[in-house]
Amino acid sequence: MKSARGTPYINLVVDTSPLGVPYYPTNDFGPLMKGLVIGGLGIFHVFLAQFAIGGGVLMTYFEWLSGKGKLPSARRFTSGYFKVLVLVSFVVGALTGVGMWFTSIQTSPRTIGLMVDTFHWVWATEWTFFSLEVIAGYCFYRYGDRLDGRSRLFLLGLYTTAAWFSLFWINGILSWQLTPGAWLESGDLWAGFFNPTFWPSLFFRTFAAMAIAALVAALVISVSPFERDEQKELLHRAAHLLAPMALMPLLGAWYLFAMPKDSRSWVLGGSPAMTMFFGLGAGASLLVGMYALFGLLLRRLYINSATASLLIVLGFAATAGGEFVREGARKPFTVRETLYSNAMTPAEIVTMRERGSVTHDPYPLRDAADYPNDQVRLGAKVYRFQCSVCHTVGGVNGLVHLAGTWTAEQTRLNVAKLQHTKPFMPPFAGTPEELEALVRFIEWEAASRPKEFEVTSDPATLAQIKRWLDEAGTAPGYAAASEKKR
Amino acid sequence: MDAPFPFGFPGPTAFYLATYVLTLVAHVVFMNYVLAGTGVLLFRQIRGKAGTSDVLADLLRDWLPFALSAAITAGIAPLLFIQILYKKAFYTANLLLFHRWMLILPALIVGFYLLYAQKTAFVKARPRLRLLVTTGALACFLFTALSWTENYLLARSEGAWASMYASKSMIYENREILPRMLLWTLGALPTLAVLLGWQLHRRDRAGSPVESATFQRVARLGLGGLVVAGACAAGYAMLVGPAARAHAVGPMAWPWFVAAAAGVVVEGAGFVGLYRAQENRGKWLGIASAGLLFVILGTTVVREVLRITAVDFAALYAEHARAAQVSGRWLFLGFFPVNAVLAIWAIRTALTRAERPAA
Numbered sequence: 001m002k003s004a005r006g007t008p009y010i011n012l013v014v015d016t017s018p019l020g021v022p023y024y025p026t027n028d029f030g031p032l033m034k035g036l037v038i039g040g041l042g043i044f045h046v047f048l049a050q051f052a053i054g055g056g057v058l059m060t061y062f063e064w065l066s067g068k069g070k071l072p073s074a075r076r077f078t079s080g081y082f083k084v085l086v087l088v089s090f091v092v093g094a095l096t097g098v099g100m101w102f103t104s105i106q107t108s109p110r111t112i113g114l115m116v117d118t119f120h121w122v123w124a125t126e127w128t129f130f131s132l133e134v135i136a137g138y139c140f141y142r143y144g145d146r147l148d149g150r151s152r153l154f155l156l157g158l159y160t161t162a163a164w165f166s167l168f169w170i171n172g173i174l175s176w177q178l179t180p181g182a183w184l185e186s187g188d189l190w191a192g193f194f195n196p197t198f199w200p201s202l203f204f205r206t207f208a209a210m211a212i213a214a215l216v217a218a219l220v221i222s223v224s225p226f227e228r229d230e231q232k233e234l235l236h237r238a239a240h241l242l243a244p245m246a247l248m249p250l251l252g253a254w255y256l257f258a259m260p261k262d263s264r265s266w267v268l269g270g271s272p273a274m275t276m277f278f279g280l281g282a283g284a285s286l287l288v289g290m291y292a293l294f295g296l297l298l299r300r301l302y303i304n305s306a307t308a309s310l311l312i313v314l315g316f317a318a319t320a321g322g323e324f325v326r327e328g329a330r331k332p333f334t335v336r337e338t339l340y341s342n343a344m345t346p347a348e349i350v351t352m353r354e355r356g357s358v359t360h361d362p363y364p365l366r367d368a369a370d371y372p373n374d375q376v377r378l379g380a381k382v383y384r385f386q387c388s389v390c391h392t393v394g395g396v397n398g399l400v401h402l403a404g405t406w407t408a409e410q411t412r413l414n415v416a417k418l419q420h421t422k423p424f425m426p427p428f429a430g431t432p433e434e435l436e437a438l439v440r441f442i443e444w445e446a447a448s449r450p451k452e453f454e455v456t457s458d459p460a461t462l463a464q465i466k467r468w469l470d471e472a473g474t475a476p477g478y479a480a481a482s483e484k485k486r
Numbered sequence: 487m488d489a490p491f492p493f494g495f496p497g498p499t500a501f502y503l504a505t506y507v508l509t510l511v512a513h514v515v516f517m518n519y520v521l522a523g524t525g526v527l528l529f530r531q532i533r534g535k536a537g538t539s540d541v542l543a544d545l546l547r548d549w550l551p552f553a554l555s556a557a558i559t560a561g562i563a564p565l566l567f568i569q570i571l572y573k574k575a576f577y578t579a580n581l582l583l584f585h586r587w588m589l590i591l592p593a594l595i596v597g598f599y600l601l602y603a604q605k606t607a608f609v610k611a612r613p614r615l616r617l618l619v620t621t622g623a624l625a626c627f628l629f630t631a632l633s634w635t636e637n638y639l640l641a642r643s644e645g646a647w648a649s650m651y652a653s654k655s656m657i658y659e660n661r662e663i664l665p666r667m668l669l670w671t672l673g674a675l676p677t678l679a680v681l682l683g684w685q686l687h688r689r690d691r692a693g694s695p696v697e698s699a700t701f702q703r704v705a706r707l708g709l710g711g712l713v714v715a716g717a718c719a720a721g722y723a724m725l726v727g728p729a730a731r732a733h734a735v736g737p738m739a740w741p742w743f744v745a746a747a748a749g750v751v752v753e754g755a756g757f758v759g760l761y762r763a764q765e766n767r768g769k770w771l772g773i774a775s776a777g778l779l780f781v782i783l784g785t786t787v788v789r790e791v792l793r794i795t796a797v798d799f800a801a802l803y804a805e806h807a808r809a810a811q812v813s814g815r816w817l818f819l820g821f822f823p824v825n826a827v828l829a830i831w832a833i834r835t836a837l838t839r840a841e842r843p844a845a
Contacts, residue, residue: 022574025581025651091598094558099591101565102580106588109577116569121814127562128818128825134559135829138552139836146840158832162825189813364652 021348023361024109026384031395034107034388039327041096041103043320047212048093050205050319052133053167054213055085056160058241063156067149071237073230078156079145081220086141090134108389110343111334119173122193126169133162167205175201178330179258184337200255201326207244207251208319211288214241215315218296219308235303239296245289252282260336262478263329266424274328281321284314331424332476340426342386349429349474357430358385372444372453379441382434393445404446411439412461416468419477427474432465488737491787496803498810502570507790509563511782516557518674519681521627523550524601525671526678526707528620531613541700545685550623551601558594570809572641575797579641586656587637590630597626628671635667636660642796665725669718673785675711676753679704680778683760683771690767698764705761708774712754730792739791746784753777 029037059078066074104112116123136159144152172193176183183192217238221231256264266274288311295303303311334341344352358381365384371377383391387399394400403411414421415435418428428435436456444453473480492500492507527546534540568576580587600623603609609616640646640658650658683704690696723731735743756774763770 024574024578025647027581027584087599087602090555091602092595094555095591095595095598098558098562098565099588102588102591105577105580106584109581113569113573113577116566116573117809118812119814120566120570120809121812121818123566124563124818125814125821127559127566128821130562131559132825132829132832134555136832138555139832142552143836143840147836148839151835151839154835155832158828162828362648364648366652366654368652 020351021344021360022110022113023363023385025363026388027106028366028388029392031392031398033390033392033396035327035390036396038100038103038107039324041099042327043316043323045093045096045100046323047316047319048089048096049167050209051212051216052085052089052093053160053163053206054209054211054241055081055089055216056133056156056163056213057210058213058217058238060153060156060160061241062237063149063153065237067153071233073226073234074237075152077217077221077224077226077234078152080224081217082137082141082144084216084220086137090137094134108334108341108343111339114335114339115173115177118189118192119176122169122173122189126166129162129165129169133159133166136162164206167209168202171202171205172198174326177333177335178263178326179260180336180338196258197255200251200258204248204251204255204322207248208322210241211245211292212312212315212319214238214292215288215308215312217241218303219305219312222303222305222308232299232302235296236299239292242289242292242296245285245292248285248289259329260478262423262481263331266331267325267329271328271424274325277321277324277328279321281318281325284318284321288314288318332419332426337476342389342426342429344386344426344429346474346476349427352429353431353469353474355431356434358382358434361385370449372451373455375437375455376441376444376453378434379437379439379444382430382438383441386429387438399442400446403442408439408443411442412436412465413468415439416465417472419475420472420480421477423477423481425477427472427476428469432462432469435465435469436462490741491738491791494738496807499571499803499806501810502567502806503790506564506567506571507783507786509560509567511786513557513560513564514782514786515677515681516553516560518677519553520550520557521631521671522674522678522711523553523682524620524624524627526675527604528617528624531617531620541686541696542682542703545682545689547604549685550604551598554594554598554601570806572793572797572802573805575641575644576637578647579637582640582647582650582656583633583637583658584656587633590633593626593629597623597630600626628667631667631671632663635663635670638793639663639666642793644797662722662725665718665722669715669722672711672718673715675715676708676757676774677778677782679708679711679757680753680771680774682707683767683774687767687771701763701767702761705757708757709754709761712750712757716750726792730796733792733795734788736791736795738794739788742784742787742791744784745780746788749777749780749782749784751777753781 059081062071062074062078065071066078101112104115136155140147140152140155140159144155147155172195175197176192176195179196180192181195182188183195185191218235221234221238224231226234256267259267262270267278269275291307291311330336330341332341333339334343337346339345340349344357358378361381365371365377365380368377371380383393383399390397391402392398403414406414412435415428415438418425430438440453440456444450447453488494492503494500495503523546527543527550530540530543530546534543600619603619604616604623609619636658639660639662640650643660646658683701686696686700686704723734733739753774754777756770756772756777759770759773760767
């Protein structure tokens with residue numbers, strides 16, 4: 001059993017196959033990039049889950065105001081709002097949560113497997129909080145209208161606390177993926193859980209949850225049969241939950257500076273897509289924040305259902321931007337310095353350079369007869385194993401679009417030194433023969449899949465590829481760049 | 487593996503197996519309520535006469551959405567532990583079934599909303615629409631049950647993986663699928679009967695009298711469920727072949743098999759008592775519940791033994807041992823009782839402090 005940097009965590013990701021690599025059947029998502037599928041579902045789920053948490057905070061706050069006699073219409077609002085929360089969040093939110101597991105398995109079974117192995121007791125603990133959240137929530141949903149104020153406040157408080165702790169546990173697991181911190185050295189669970197981005201991420205998500213809940217509240221209030229004055233007062237009170245947004249820039253900066261340097265560089269200009277999503281998240285948050293300040297807190301503007309809907313869309317855009325950045329900034333890893341985005345460990349890449357990456361893959365190619373020769377078939381297998389998690393052939397982030405116009409020599413060099421070509425790419429993990437096969441596969445696809453296609457086997461070419469692979473090494477690209485700067 | 491389950495396995499494996507089975511039992515209780523409850527609701531809607539009140543249908547309509555939510559919530563824990571126990575097999579089956587498998591999520595969402603739609607005045611007032619809505623919900627849940635059955639059988643059939651992948655098929659063909667699904671679906675009826683019995687009993691004691699005929703109907707449902715599920719189990723046992731039959735009553739499973747069989751007898755006695763009782767129904771429901779617990783626990787363990795003996799389980803011990811090395815177990819064991827107490831407190835608060843609705 002090999003271990004990267006001598007750490008014990010790697011023990012969790014071995015398999016009984018000859019290479020110690022588990023091979024899974026890989027599905028083709030057609031023109032859709034797998035990351036888009038999981039990203040899309042993830043953003044939707046995060047938005048709903050945060051709504052459930054913030055909704056609890058909002059209703060507890062309103063119930064407290066009602067108990068103090070400061071907001072007479074609060075109880076009526078809370079009952080209506082909770083129905084929305086149950087119908088949306090308890091149903092779609094809960095199921096998209098399960099969906100996240102299933103989609104993660106479809107995208108990268110090994111990554112989710114490592115996460116489960118490492119944090120299963122944290123996840124199990126989170127499940128006890130989620131169960132409490134559902135039970136307290138349903139008790140309120142069914143009996144809330146017939147309960148006294150104190151009991152209502154107790155149930156809502158319990159619901160909110162459980163929901164927030166659910167976030168607390170999941171946040172530790174998700175932030176560990178980007179910044180595993182001292183876990184890399186010690187393998188200690190708590191070192192990984194309370195990692196460098198844990199706290200900024202937790203506070204940021206908490207405030208985002210409160211903001212989303214306030215925006216949904218604005219919509220519910222605006223479509224509910226309240227008197228105009230009641231609506232204004234409810235809106236003003238709900239907007240109090242938007243006030244912590246003022247701290248979001250600071251938390252965002254804290255999060256950014258807690259990130260690894262290379263990840264930060266993707267966000268701040270190194271990767272146009274990521275920078276754009278960062279800008280989208282920040283811009284949408286800013287717009288929501290400004291409306292909250294002028295419209296709701298300072299009461300200069302009124303909010304109707306159309307404006308409230310628009311603000312929710314902006315809130316969704318901000319969530320989408322933030323989640324895209326969080327997912328993208330991990331590149332070239334899914335778990336920093338442990339598993340590359342194509343689910344290989346750094347140590348395995350060393351072995352695969354010698355023994356091949358797909359030699360022991362038990363899954364045949366689908367439509368193997370469509371390929372013109374064994375070399376292209378091998379290339380297709382290498383593509384499936386190493387590239388298909390982030391790339392398609394001709395669709396989104398397609399290899400043909402990216403490399404179809406390169407010369408053969410250029411493709412060989414760029415793939416052999418992949419982590420230097422693009423520092424958010426993992427190193428190529430295979431033999432020179434596999435690399436040459438991948439190059440031929442790309443060329444064959446770029447040539448619109450001709451029936452006849454020449455097999456290349458020039459020993460000099462393979463020797464050159466080997467030299468390039470050796471020069472590139474197996475360390476991630478950002479490590480080499482840091483070395484160079486030094 | 488000559489010791490009764492979960493003994494005879496290395497410590498970590500036994501621990502994860504026991505945790506998996508116990509959490510799965512909790513999921514099965516709610517799942518049975520949803521699956522059988524939706525079926526019974528549909529049956530009663532088809533048989534029911536317009537304008538007549540139906541206590542059972544009303545109860546089911548009212549509680550099915552919560553039961554589904556509880557089933558999903560309770561299902562998360564076994565879903566977690568199955569990933570520790572059979573990671574590669576479970577993931578591979580998920581991947582091979584692909585879109586088919588992922589479809590259970592929209593199916594459950596649609597089923598969930600259809601159950602809520604049942605409660606609306608709009609649907610209640612339209613008998614044909616009501617039938618359509620319930621049929622839709624039942625179809626969603628049966629599809630989910632079918633998918634899980636396929637997933638379970640595919641995960642333990644490693645020899646079929648590569649050829650299924652090459653064939654691009656997202657349907658796993660196995661002659662066990664439908665009989666197995668039938669067994670689990672009909673086996674859900676006694677669970678429903680016990681839970682409905684308790685709900686009616688509580689209502690009765692809370693001052694809303696329930697007719698004896700309604701309790702008898704529930705008892706008949708439970709007894710009928712036991713008979714048809716027993717017949718299905720016998721048929722399924724004939725189908726699976728001698729090796730699986732031998733494992734089901736082999737050293738690992740026999741105490742659990744006996745427990746399940748004894749549970750059937752106890753449960754049956756409880757239902758008979760409930761059918762005859764004019765008072766003290768709680769006693770008979772308690773007996774039926776005890777029997778039910780043995781049946782569910784016993785059958786769940788036998789199911790697991792059949793999986794364990796169908797795969798190279800010993801090869802997975804090392805993986806379980808590695809997973810057991812990570813810390814956090816005490817975190818779970820600490821928070822589990824705390825949150826359970828809080829949950830009971832919440833339920834108690836709701837049940838005892840809520841004003842009774844006007845009759």
